[in-house]
Amino acid sequence: MTSIDQRLREALSQVIYPDFSLDLLSMGVVKEASLQEGLARIILRPIAAPQEKLDLLKSQIEKTLLTLGQVERVSIEWPTANRPPNQPVRIDRVGKTIAVGSCKGGVGKSTLTVNLARCLQAMGKNAGLLDLDIYGPSLPAILNIKQARVNADSEGRIIPLVLPDGLKALSIGFMTAPEQALVWRGPMLIKLVRQLLHKTAWHGLDFLLLDLPPGTGDVQMSLLRHIILDGVIIVSTPQEAALDDTVRGINMFQRSQVPIIGLVENMSYFICPSCQSAHYIFGRDTVEPLARRMNLNFLGQIPLNPALQQLDRQAKDYAEITKPYDELARKLLTV
Numbered sequence: 601m602t603s604i605d606q607r608l609r610e611a612l613s614q615v616i617y618p619d620f621s622l623d624l625l626s627m628g629v630v631k632e633a634s635l636q637e638g639l640a641r642i643i644l645r646p647i648a649a650p651q652e653k654l655d656l657l658k659s660q661i662e663k664t665l666l667t668l669g670q671v672e673r674v675s676i677e678w679p680t681a682n683r684p685p686n687q688p689v690r691i692d693r694v695g696k697t698i699a700v701g702s703c704k705g706g707v708g709k710s711t712l713t714v715n716l717a718r719c720l721q722a723m724g725k726n727a728g729l730l731d732l733d734i735y736g737p738s739l740p741a742i743l744n745i746k747q748a749r750v751n752a753d754s755e756g757r758i759i760p761l762v763l764p765d766g767l768k769a770l771s772i773g774f775m776t777a778p779e780q781a782l783v784w785r786g787p788m789l790i791k792l793v794r795q796l797l798h799k800t801a802w803h804g805l806d807f808l809l810l811d812l813p814p815g816t817g818d819v820q821m822s823l824l825r826h827i828i829l830d831g832v833i834i835v836s837t838p839q840e841a842a843l844d845d846t847v848r849g850i851n852m853f854q855r856s857q858v859p860i861i862g863l864v865e866n867m868s869y870f871i872c873p874s875c876q877s878a879h880y881i882f883g884r885d886t887v888e889p890l891a892r893r894m895n896l897n898f899l900g901q902i903p904l905n906p907a908l909q910q911l912d913r914q915a916k917d918y919a920e921i922t923k924p925y926d927e928l929a930r931k932l933l934t935v
């Protein structure tokens with residue numbers, strides 16, 4: 601629980617957490633703050649940040665508190681983070697955790713993840729979305745809520761956003777300013793990912809969908825090491841050139857013994873608005889045969905549809921446009 605002396609509260613809410621657009625209190629970083637006989641004693645929670653950022657933060661806290669007349673000295677205690685669990689664990693209070701991945705960038709992972717989560721929510725499930733693309737978060741733009749910001753609860757856990765349909769969503773983009781490029785690498789990035797995975801107050805979900813960045817980098821490795829996944833959906837586009845990347849992605853998950861729910865082919869064909877016939881612009885019959893060769897399920901095709909790029913939930917043909925996602929989401933009910 602948090603206990604913060606009223607006299608220190610306002611000053612602490614002016615200190616911005618390094619690299620983020622949120623202050624220390626909103627980030628849930630302050631565990632205790634007391635003031636006695638001129639000594640301000642601040643106890644922080646363990647957080648992920650490079651050492652130079654921590655030093656900067658400490659000096660900012662000191663400087664800000666010393667401007668208060670009653671504060672003569674500041675003591676800051678910063679417990680070290682718990683060691684990561686050696687064995688992967690389940691995310692607290694989440695039924696099924698499903699990742700959407702592919703090695704190749706721009707194949708439609710994020711669009712698929714968001715639409716699957718919305719469909720599951722519309723089917724009466726409690727669904728959540730976690731954007732793990734730390735360097736290129738796309739959830740704020742896809743959901744059209746770039747300005748939204750999250751807060752922490754009294755235990756220091758991040759409270760995800762709750763969208764009008766009840767869907768819960770969390771992205772690093774709800775914690776940083778849009779123009780802010782997060783430069784954390786290696787171990788710091790891994791700590792940050794662990795915090796998003798383990799320190800978010802989902803409060804009970806049937807499904808949590810994880811939107812992965814492209815590649816086989818630190819985020820994927822951290823995820824596979826720390827979290828028990830119920831399965832992964834691999835997205836590919838039909839180009840022959842995309843298939844090598846798709847196979848690399850499959851291999852990574854298979855090596856970690858994560859069940860592969862199946863392959864989805866995105867941007868499969870374009871229905872010409874004039875002649876109504878399907879045009880297979882990027883190639884035909886590539887992903888399904890690959891799935892067969894690798895003994896994996898083929899989950900289905902999603903057409904190339906420009907309406908998906910700026911999807912308006914109020915649009916008359918919303919149900920029609922999102923029908924392919926709805927069919928895929930139904931297949932997740934039995935995972």
Ligand SMILES: Nc1ncnc2c1ncn2[C@@H]1O[C@H](COP(=O)(O)OP(=O)(O)OP(=O)(O)O)[C@@H](O)[C@H]1O
Pocket residue numbers: 704705706707708709710711712733736738812813814866867902903904905906907908909910
């Ligand atoms: N079926 C589709 N039809 C038309 N446009 C699509 C389709 N799927 C995705 N897109 C568009 O393609 C672009 C890339 O999609 P998205 O961001 O979902 O890909 P991604 O795999 O998550 O990319 P990254 O690897 O950068 O995370 C976006 O502009 C998106 O709106």
Ligand SMILES: [Mg+2]
Pocket residue numbers: 709710711733738811812813
């Ligand atoms: Mg993406």
